[in-house]
Amino acid sequence: MIRPLAAALVAASLVFPAVAQTPPAAVREITKIKDEVYRFRNNNHYSVFAVTSAGIIATDPINAPAATWLKEEMKKRWPDKPIKFVVYSHDHSDHISGGEVWTDTATVVAHENARDPIIGEKRPTPPPQVTFSEKATIELGGTVAELNWVGRNHSNNSVVLRFPREKVIFAVDFIPVKGVAFRDFPDSYLDEWIDSLRKVEAMEFEILAPGHGRLGTKADVTNFRLYLEDLRAQVLAAARAGKSLEETKKSVDLSKYKDWGGFEQMSQLNIEGVYRLVQGTRRPNQ
Numbered sequence: 074m075i076r077p078l079a080a081a082l083v084a085a086s087l088v089f090p091a092v093a094q095t096p097p098a099a100v101r102e103i104t105k106i107k108d109e110v111y112r113f114r115n116n117n118h119y120s121v122f123a124v125t126s127a128g129i130i131a132t133d134p135i136n137a138p139a140a141t142w143l144k145e146e147m148k149k150r151w152p153d154k155p156i157k158f159v160v161y162s163h164d165h166s167d168h169i170s171g172g173e174v175w176t177d178t179a180t181v182v183a184h185e186n187a188r189d190p191i192i193g194e195k196r197p198t199p200p201p202q203v204t205f206s207e208k209a210t211i212e213l214g215g216t217v218a219e220l221n222w223v224g225r226n227h228s229n230n231s232v233v234l235r236f237p238r239e240k241v242i243f244a245v246d247f248i249p250v251k252g253v254a255f256r257d258f259p260d261s262y263l264d265e266w267i268d269s270l271r272k273v274e275a276m277e278f279e280i281l282a283p284g285h286g287r288l289g290t291k292a293d294v295t296n297f298r299l300y301l302e303d304l305r306a307q308v309l310a311a312a313r314a315g316k317s318l319e320e321t322k323k324s325v326d327l328s329k330y331k332d333w334g335g336f337e338q339m340s341q342l343n344i345e346g347v348y349r350l351v352q353g354t355r356r357p358n359q
């Protein structure tokens with residue numbers, strides 16, 4: 074009920090030279106997070122699902138081969154539990170492609186802002202059948218899944234899915250666990266992002282399941298919010314001092330985050346993105 078409340082390839086190389094071009098097999102697995110709530114991995118992408126007495130509440134399908142694999146695994150493990158709901162974390166296609174694999178039994182739910190880019194940008198997945206604006210609740214087999222919109226951050230339609238009984242949340246691409254942000258903040262709303270992290274910090278939960286990387290806790294949400302605030306403050310001060318982007322990249326000190334995931338590849342891009350974003354919001358001097 075939806076309540077809108079708001080290898081075997083080794084022998085082949087001589088005979089079939091094309092084997093050398095075969096992509097490596099995807100790494101896929103299901104791990105239990107807590108009680109009814111499980112985590113699904115497809116290479117570097119993750120989603121979660123809950124197995125209730127009346128069927129399964131799933132989230133991001135990731136892509137069609139991944140969704141097909143997961144559906145078959147679910148059938149083996151829980152033969153009488155069809156996927157009844159699919160909740161998209163946000164509209165980006167690397168997370169939500171392949172939803173059509175599940176819609177024979179499932180209703181697709183997303184934030185209302187996700188419908189336009191999914192249709193307009195031709196994401197390879199079905200558009201949502203049910204949308205919500207601020208908050209919604211899915212109840213299935215006595216299990217509650219709470220859908221929250223906490224404002225714009227990495228997209229304008231990121232959903233925080235919370236399982237109150239297990240105290241688990243699923244949030245994708247806007248709360249890296251012990252990691253810096255992705256590249257130069259594409260499709261991002263920096264100030265609102267910081268506000269949205271404060272809203273997540275105010276929720277009751279113990280385990281954060283992100284769309285990439287390891288599981289985290291509420292402390293990881295706080296640490297990432299402090300990173301964004303630190304990065305924003307340093308870049309804004311440099312921009313206000315008239316520094317160029319190159320000068321800003323030299324002067325901003327992020328060394329205390331050097332052990333975080335993605336630091337080498339992404340930290341300079343993070344500075345570039347924040348420089349672009351703060352320059353776009355500074356007030357003219359008259």
Ligand SMILES: [Zn+2]
Nearest residue numbers: 163165227246
């Ligand atoms: Zn994304």
